[in-house]
Amino acid sequence: MNSFLRITICALLLSGCTLTNSQSMPYKAWYLGFSAPAYMEVWIESADVVDIQEQVFPRAMSGVASLITPPNNSGDPRGWPKRAPMGGGKYVTGADLPKQIYVRWQSLVEPQTYQMVIKIPEATRELMRKGEKVYCAADGKWITGYRQSIGIRLVPGGIAKVWVGGPCMAPIEVTKVKAVIDPRGPYEGKSDGEYDSLSNESKAYVEKFGVPYDSWK
Template identity: 30%
Template sequence: MSIVSNIHKFFFIIFCLFVSACSTNHQIKSKRLNEWTVSTVAPKYYSAYIDILLITSETKQGGWRGMVTKYTKFSKNPNSWEGRERYSSGYSIQSTELPGLIYIRWYSLANKKTYNKTIKVSEDIRNKMREYYEMRCGFNNGLYPYKDNILLGLAPDGMISVFLNGTCFDNELQFKVQAVEYKVADDFVYPELSEEAQSYVDEHGVPVGIW
């Protein structure tokens, strides 16, 4: 084979590799987040009972009303948000539109109070949700490239911790916001805590400002 032929072959291989790399890069960049969740969690023993969850899209042209289950899931520890129970109470939305506002109202059963708050989801958080990562995890080493879950930590003192996470990503605290107490009807009856939770609350009370 001539030297000229070898040179042509070499440049052809380089060209093919270049085109392949560009194509792969284009495919990655063209992928879009089209499904995401809003989840809730309460500190262990301090049950939160979700009443209303409303989500407005980032363009404010539409929204969603959903339920993340009545009783939210618990963190691993009464004094922290640690734990991987975050997806068990997720409200899944199939849309390339990301949230602009989230309104939540819930009952704190430990101190028999009702809180509500409208939470603004910033463009910075939406950009973090859209960012693509070559991230694999789990028993099947599946590709889970997005931080696609907004987790609301609902404390019994009304403080909301807003986290961002994903299947392969741990909780990343974005900010905290204080909900306001909501006046319920005089004859409203709060659901009871479990026997175990009530025993813990009776012994330790309801702390303020630790979550």
């Protein structure tokens, strides 16, 4: 499986040399965001995007997945959210709608390193193209809204759920993916197996309650 992932990404990178200005979406850029449950800290080494025109956008996103770490163990990381946040991230500027997203990340509470390919079907892209009349309570206006954001929630055990959403619009779950473990460990084996330290709040929660793997099945 690991060899398959490496071959897949190499092939996609080689095929993404030609850029084009035409886009199939009704907005200039779409947003890629990541979140994690409370205390379940995640470091994203790289999220690489391949769009439907075979353009490749290496490291379209990297860094910390957004999460909440309340003090005194007052947060609850268990289960999937009813209304998923799009998470912290970036706009993928210059890209058409996504075909595949390759994600390599560290689950710091385990600790473990995962990688996966998220395939985005045409049905999901149609959701992202479709405009809907929606009411925005914040400014009291009706707008034509688009689900121009992809939110990916990463949890321990290497599981990810993916939603599409947009301003004033309810997010829609589109897929769930099980990643594989990268035996090389963090940073492709370049850190001698060393992971970054947890925050004090996350460390205190995990030491007292452990990691609720069963809540994300």
